[in-house]
Amino acid sequence: MRIGVLDIGSNTGHLLVVDAYRGAPPLPAFTYKEPLRLAEHLDAEGAVDSRGVKALVRFVDEARAVAADKGCSEVIAFATSAVRDAVNADAVLAKVESQTGVRLEVLAGDEEARLTFLAVRRWFGWSSGRLGVFDIGGGSLEIATGRDETPDVCTSLPLGAGRLTRDWFPEGVPTDAEYDALRLFVRQQIAGNVGALRRGGDFDHVVATSKTFRSLARLCGAAPSEAGPYARRALRRDLLGAHLDELRTLSVAEIAERPGVSPTRAHQMVAGAVVADALMDLFDLPELEICPWALREGVLIERHDHM
Template sequence: MRLGVLDVGSNSAQLRVVDLIPDLPPETVRVVKHLVRLAEATDRHGVISQIAVDRLVHAVRQAAAAAQGADAEELIAFATSAIRDAPNGGEIIAEIQAATDVTLRFMDGEVEARLTFLAARGWCGWSAGPLLLADIGGGSMELAYGPGRYPEIALSLPLGAARLTRHHLPHQVPVKKKHRRALHDHVHSVVAHAVTELEKRPRPITAVATSKTFAQLARLCGAPKAKKGLHARRILHRDDLDEYIPELARRTDAERAELRGVKSSRAHQILAGAIVAHATMEVLKLNSLTICPWAIREGVMLHRLENQPVPPEPMASPAKRFVSAVGRSPLRTEPDQHPPRHLQAVPAKGPV
């Protein structure tokens, strides 16, 4: 089947249209990415500005048109913590629905962790053994652990890079050591409290990280460029972060964007991301993390492939149907059961 997956995050809205074939990795047909910059348009109370909402509406409209243009049979559209945690999140969803006929659903944090783990397991395979996953987003950080296809432990913590930049770091540069230490201690405390159950489990054989934040930090610290391909081995070492955190703290956003691997759209929050990564690795006693190129979108694709829903009613548009990720309950982890389907088919309203 040909599937479109639209992921609305704190910085961008990205569509990937892929062909899903059993026993093969998703084959990309088309990628469309729009910067929506929700994080920088969010005030200290979490409210997203109307200017950013307008950007998002445009991005969703363009993504839906691109999915139809690529002959996608379904479109799974979901938002993570950037909209999920916003006080005006419900109003944003309603505005998008009215303007585009696309139903954008919230992805629950625990479900997000489970699906990202599924993607990492799909990439790493069974030889990775018990797997530990970390993913730093704009609003939250997900951690997951387990020996199976789905994790035994899945956590979502309010430790996203954009959120912590907004609430814990001053606007002035350089960012003083006392502010960096205070944020480090905060992250250390939250993670240490959350992973008490994880500490009772066997040590992971493989520890991986997903997300743009981790990927850019790894590149900053010397990992291969993106043009080297998905299979190039990229590792983030905790000791390297010790070196680069003071460097990031000394620089303005524009100066950070001049550093290797740091994109201008994420320069504002990369310092917080680096501190979260370092503190988390410290708590988990990890000297390094291997960067996994598959993340939440690939997890949604794999989950969709193994959980084919009942076909919907006939539609006005003969060749298209659209579905939305709803994540109403945590995915089950029993080895003899598939996780319950979290995709809800809805009729398309016709051409966008």
């Protein structure tokens, strides 16, 4: 069965076409994506502006056509933080549906965390024991932990790399004062949740997902994408700290030249690294293993399980 998963994230619109078989992992067949930067298209009142809405409608319509052309029998379409938090979310969703015929489901933050956790559990299996899962998106940070396929505790914090860049680094390269203020804010936000997430016990296996973590791991020496999904990749705290000290002094163009950093995300790498560094420090984690599966795969797995 060929299924399309249409993910409208805070940074990127992404259609993943997969072939799903009972008793087998979903096999990617085609991908179509575009940087929408919806988290940066929120106006002073918190509404998605007209340019953002226009770009979203166009992309969803194009993705719908691509999914049909690739033979998808079903398209699962959802939106995350940027649409979820927009004060005009209902109007945006109605316009997308009226002009494209696609109805986007808005996932709550804890639902994002739960589905991402499911994907990571399926990838690594039961031998991972008590999992801790971290996902830095464009608009939010999701954290989940547990021993089963459903996490015991999950939370979503407004610490997405795109959101923080827009709110704290308006001129691009942060000043020392801007950087220090963001670092303090991020650590206060995360520290308030450490106790609840650790109450069930220490982690047996700690995992990170998302493009931000993958880019940071590659920047710190992890295997490139050409090595395939089964190559072990990890982000080490000591290496991240060293790179963060340098990243905060570079221009966006200079960051974009670094390995693993795409030009469309280079501007938010410093904010993403600040969040990752705070997580690893406050949870006392020397390393995070990178999982190639995340929210899209979690959505697909749950749909496939219910077929």
